[in-house]
Amino acid sequence: xxxxxxxxxxxxxxxxxxxxxxxxxxxxxxxxxxxxxxxxxxxxxxxxxxxxxxxxxxxxxxxxxxxxxxxxxxxxxxxxxxxxxxxxxxxxxxxxxxxxxxxxxxxxxxxxxxxxxxxxxxxxxxxxxxxxxxxxxxxxxxxxxxxxxxxxxxxxxxxxxxxxxxxxxxxxxxxxxxxxxxxxxxxxxxxxxxxxxxxxxxxxxxxxxxxxxxxxxxxxxxxxxxxxxxxxxxxxxxxxxxxxxxxxxxxxxxxxxxxxxxxxxxxxxxxxxxxxxxxxxxxxxxxxxxxxxxxxxxxxxxxxxxxxxxxxxxxxxxxxxxxxxxxxxxxxxxxxxxxxxxxxxxxxxxxxxxxxxxxxxxxxxxxxxxxxxxxxxxxxxxxxxxxxxxxxxxxxxxxxxxxxxxxxxxxxxxxxxxxxxxxxxxxxxxxxxxxxxxxxxxxxxxxxxxxxxxxxxxxxxxxxxxxxxxxxxxxxxxxxxxxxxxxxxxxxxxxxxxxxxxxxxxxxxxxxxxxxxxxxxxxxxxxxxxxxxxxxxxxxxxxxxxxxxxxxxxxxxxxxxxxxxxxxxxxxxxxxxxxxxxxxxxxxxxxxxxxxxxxxxxxxxxxxxxxxxxxxxxxxxxxxxxxxxxxxxxxxxxxxxxxxxxxxxxxxxxxxxxxxxxxxxxxxxxxxxxxxxxxxxxxxxxxxxxxxxxxxxxxxxxxxxxxxxxxxxxxxxxxxxxxxxxxxxxxxxxxxxxxxxxxxxxxxxxxxxxxxxxxxxxxxxxxxxxxxxxxxxxxxxxxxxxxxxxxxxxxxxxxxxxxxxxxxxxxxxxxxxxxxxxxxxxxxxxxxxxxxxxxxxxxxxxxxxxxx
Numbered sequence: 050x051x052x053x054x055x056x057x058x059x060x061x062x063x064x065x066x067x068x069x070x071x072x073x074x075x076x077x078x079x080x081x082x083x084x085x086x087x088x089x090x091x092x093x094x095x096x097x098x099x100x101x102x103x104x105x106x107x108x109x110x111x112x113x114x115x116x117x118x119x120x121x122x123x124x125x126x127x128x129x130x131x132x133x134x135x136x137x138x139x140x141x142x143x144x145x146x147x148x149x150x151x152x153x154x155x156x157x158x159x160x161x162x163x164x165x166x167x168x169x170x171x172x173x174x175x176x177x178x179x180x181x182x183x184x185x186x187x188x189x190x191x192x193x194x195x196x197x198x199x200x201x202x203x204x205x206x207x208x209x210x211x212x213x214x215x216x217x218x219x220x221x222x223x224x225x226x227x228x229x230x231x232x233x234x235x236x237x238x239x240x241x242x243x244x245x246x247x248x249x250x251x252x253x254x255x256x257x258x259x260x261x262x263x264x265x266x267x268x269x270x271x272x273x274x275x276x277x278x279x280x281x282x283x284x285x286x287x288x289x290x291x292x293x294x295x296x297x298x299x300x301x302x303x304x305x306x307x308x309x310x311x312x313x314x315x316x317x318x319x320x321x322x323x324x325x326x327x328x329x330x331x332x333x334x335x336x337x338x339x340x341x342x343x344x345x346x347x348x349x350x351x352x353x354x355x356x357x358x359x360x361x362x363x364x365x366x367x368x369x370x371x372x373x374x375x376x377x378x379x380x381x382x383x384x385x386x387x388x389x390x391x392x393x394x395x396x397x398x399x400x401x402x403x404x405x406x407x408x409x410x411x412x413x414x415x416x417x418x419x420x421x422x423x424x425x426x427x428x429x430x431x432x433x434x435x436x437x438x439x440x441x442x443x444x445x446x447x448x449x450x451x452x453x454x455x456x457x458x459x460x461x462x463x464x465x466x467x468x469x470x471x472x473x474x475x476x477x478x479x480x481x482x483x484x485x486x487x488x489x490x491x492x493x494x495x496x497x498x499x500x501x502x503x504x505x506x507x508x509x510x511x512x513x514x515x516x517x518x519x520x521x522x523x524x525x526x527x528x529x530x531x532x533x534x535x536x537x538x539x540x541x542x543x544x545x546x547x548x549x550x551x552x553x554x555x556x557x558x559x560x561x562x563x564x565x566x567x568x569x570x571x572x573x574x575x576x577x578x579x580x581x582x583x584x585x586x587x588x589x590x591x592x593x594x595x596x597x598x599x600x601x602x603x604x605x606x607x608x609x610x611x612x613x614x615x616x617x618x619x620x621x622x623x624x625x626x627x628x629x630x631x632x633x634x635x636x637x638x639x640x641x642x643x644x645x646x647x648x649x650x651x652x653x654x655x656x657x658x659x660x661x662x663x664x665x666x667x668x669x670x671x672x673x674x675x676x677x678x679x680x681x682x683x684x685x686x687x688x689x690x691x692x693x694x695x696x697x698x699x700x701x702x703x704x705x706x707x708x709x710x711x712x713x714x715x716x717x718x719x720x721x722x723x724x725x726x727x728x729x730x731x732x733x734x735x736x737x738x739x740x741x742x743x744x745x746x747x748x749x750x751x752x753x754x755x756x757x758x759x760x761x762x763x764x765x766x767x768x769x770x771x772x773x774x775x776x777x778x779x780x781x782x783x784x785x786x787x788x789x790x791x792x793x794x795x796x797x798x799x800x801x802x803x804x805x806x807x808x809x810x811x812x813x814x815x816x817x818x819x820x821x822x823x824x825x826x827x828x829x830x831x832x833x834x835x836x837x838x839x840x841x842x843x844x845x846x847x848x849x850x851x852x853x854x855x856x857x858x859x860x861x862x863x864x865x866x867x868x869x870x871x872x873x874x875x876x877x878x879x880x881x882x883x884x885x886x887x888x889x890x891x892x893x894x895x896x897x898x899x900x901x
Contacts (some may be wrong), residue, residue: 053832069114075107080216080228092155097129102220102228109148111232114264120208123261124234126152127268131281133371147221148231149372155213155233156266156309160259162210167239167257193639206461208260210236226432236261236746237804240457245466245695258453267310267373271329272419292338293322296398300391301326302896303384304335304343310373316390318383319841320399325360327383332371341366347400452476455684463691471694474680477689492551493674496573498615499597501566501797502764504627508597508660508671509563515668515676521558522545527565534569534709539578543579545585559672560589566745566797567707569614569700570621571690580694592674595623596652600641601632602767605734608644609744610705618649619685621896622676625655625662628767651681705799710806713793717751718813720772724762726813740800748794749775758792818880821872832875833864842863 073082077100100107109128115122130145158709197476212234217227232484241255301320305311316329324338326628341363349356362383367375374381385392432517459467467475499505514523525543527536539561551558564573574594580586596616605611616624624645633639642654655667662668676682690698731741747762758775794804824832843849844866846857865871 055573064802066329070113072110072112074110075779076229077233078109078111079227080214080230081232083214083216083232094486095690096285099227102226108339109231111230113234114205121260122210122234123207123209123236124214124232125263125264125266125268126231126233126272131269131271131371133332133335135371140580143197143410146372148218148228149267149269151215151218152231152233153310155215155231159211159213159233159235162454163215163257163259166211166285167237167241167255169255182585201310205239205241207235208238208498210234210449216812228519233266234767235259238457240453240460242456242460243464243466244469244472246469252467254456256456258450258457265312269333269371269373271333275547275748283687291333291337291747292324292326296320297391298391299328302389302391304329304374304381305384306381307377307378307725308372308373308376309666313384320386320391320395325383329371331795335371336369337362337366343371347395349360354387356385356387356395358385358469363783370700379450393578416711433492435843458684459582462688465692465697467687468694471683471687474683490590491558492547492557492560494562494589495672496562496564496570496577496594497597497626497671498564498568498570498573498594498621499566500599500603500609500612500615501747502602502762502767502769503597503599504660505597506660506716507565508595508625508657508662509561511660511662512668512671515662522561523558524561524563526563534574535565535572540573540576543581544580545582546591548585548588558861560677561631565610565865567609570596570616570617571693571698572700574620575693575696576666590893591677592677593623594621595625595671597625597627599627599643599764599767599769600635600638601628602764602769603639603641605766607705610702611708613644614700616645616652617689618651619682619689621649622679622682623653623655624649624665625657625660625667627657627660630658638850648839651685651772652893655867672899680898707797707799708801709795709801711793711795712803712806712810713791715792716814717753717792718810720752720754723750723752724770725815726809727763727770728768730763734765734795736803738799741798741805743796743798743801745797746794750794752794761794817882819876823875824872824876827871829864832871833868841867 074097090606097107097110099105102108106129106771107118108125110125110129111124113124114121126148128145128148179203196360213233214230216230218229218231220226220228237257237259239255241253244254245251260312261592288469297318300316301315301751302311303315304318305313314329314332316327316332319326319328324342327337329335337360343361343363344359345361346359347356348359349382360383362370362379363383364379385395410573435456497505497509510523511523516522525540527539530650547560562577564570574591577589577591578586580589598612598616603609615621626638626642643654646654647718655662655664655668655670657663657667662671668675674754686693727746730746734742744764744765747760747765749758749760751758759770760773760775762771763769794806794810796809843854847854847866849855852859853863854866856866
């Protein structure tokens, strides 16, 4: 074995010209043939019948499989003959066992190299590991047609192929030259994530999955001469009846072991009074006599599951077992299909005769460990595994693959660290299971977000009024100086002052954070979770995040900025649709719901007209103290927002740049003028580039008909106007304390200017003089009908036909021929009244709305 030179362990990335498929028989698999990559042999010199030692039949073949349109590739060595003597006697197939042992060493070396590389991401350490097997290594990577060093970052996420070739194996038995080569390779994916420990240090955790294990690692076909010997020995032993009398007839079963070369193989099993016989189409006959069996144990979880027979044998049986079934634990597993003949006969005839021990608890663990050793990092499509019970599937392939996919989902996004305390939630099957700590005595924060016009403040007020009996409620709402933008430092300063104010006696309060309009909700979350003061940070936890969405205030020619970000998966657990419930089947309502569902497939949807949540179940969802830290939410955050756990995820700007303009003033507005001018915003909206469009108006104002300060808001898209008396302000709520004369308005839109906003507000206090162009169609109709001018005598040449006015040429018109005179008279009269009204306003106060 050590006379052979193991030449390379090479890691390939993706498909290259050197990765061409081939099948080579016997001595035509030499190093010279492999290095030439031409495979141009004489027509008769490379066939199975003449590529063995001294022109005999080939004993083995090597092959490489390459995916035609992908990065997968693997190599195998298969054999012609048998590696065992089916009945007791001296082995006579030394050649096959020798090649199989060399091939098995290559398999172990490659799998060990993959494991070492995935754990260390170091080709140098792979070389050191391989040198323990007397292997000389080179390491390189190929991506399409260029070399990529394994140390490069871009090599991390591509499919790699680890291979080993044992060249020019000499014929050690007969010294008849070289026998050829054996080769083995597997394609695999690695995954590595960084874990931040509690002390702040960062460590690495790695795993891998092998992608090409569905290609059998070992195969051996009986050739005619071997079949003849089998038949002779079978006839001889039938006369000797070394296994005693037959207890069952041949019936389908499976055999496998924990060897890395073994896969569940289907054959026929026959139970005898002195042992058992397993007949396989490729391996031939496998004989297990009582003399070579130490113990037999039976595991049968229930009548509908696969039953398993564990046979622990003596080492003297190894020469009479096919090589791929050899394992260090010296154990074979025979699987009997439920309700099969062999299964039923086992209970009735075999169990007592063979003195089978049954220990379900012990064997369940053994069965699990055995299958895990076979299927770890593998996806087997074998019939046996597909028919196994849920215990096998859950604890073997599915668990290993699920954990890798969870691992790879995180590592393929970025190399941002994962917090140590979150490992138990992210990887339930991990050895380290530390659940996320509960909130304990922390202050629970409920975050409510939504675009302007989404009625989020109504929902907030509704929740506070509804849940007063549950404890003290404090609401955080940015002050008017924020201009509807979010300030993380302002919120963090408020949290610090909040703790100071809560040091006295009393129950633990609940904090409700109302985020500004066009704010990414993740910015609010990061500001709360990563307060610069660790003491303050440890005193708060987020219970749930709820997004308010009014479909009729969310879309125009586009969805408003941050609509989808405010419904983020992994952040938002509940979405409240605050539009009119009577419009549930409206196309826009259905479109927005589908859009939000695509952004957050796991969120709960609630219908609450104008924020009025009525069902107790819905209130409990919004006020949940744990939904934010549920496992599915935590996993989604790590996948979708790399760096969030350190507060380093940058949310970016919205799809459309909206500007806010805030203006303060002292004088009261005229209510009718304010309402009329707000409603005129929608008709004045312009298409792209949308400059001058106003989408939302809100603030606190006084009207001339009342001394009370009023909270007003208007959404242009939905046409929703709200005018209500100012709510009492909680002493802990941030923001400046309004004085008796303070009024302000905030406008958001595209391309707004301070002068333009001031001109708009001035028109809400002074009525402009009317002109013909300023008259609306409704006013013109009023002039014509309400003032009864349409009944005035007609000028010469006109007559009225009952519907329209007609002149002598037959031209028809809808209005009186003297309509221009009527309009001039109306404008003159109206302007006199407007002048008197504006003069009275000037005598009552300041001449301009914005004068100090």
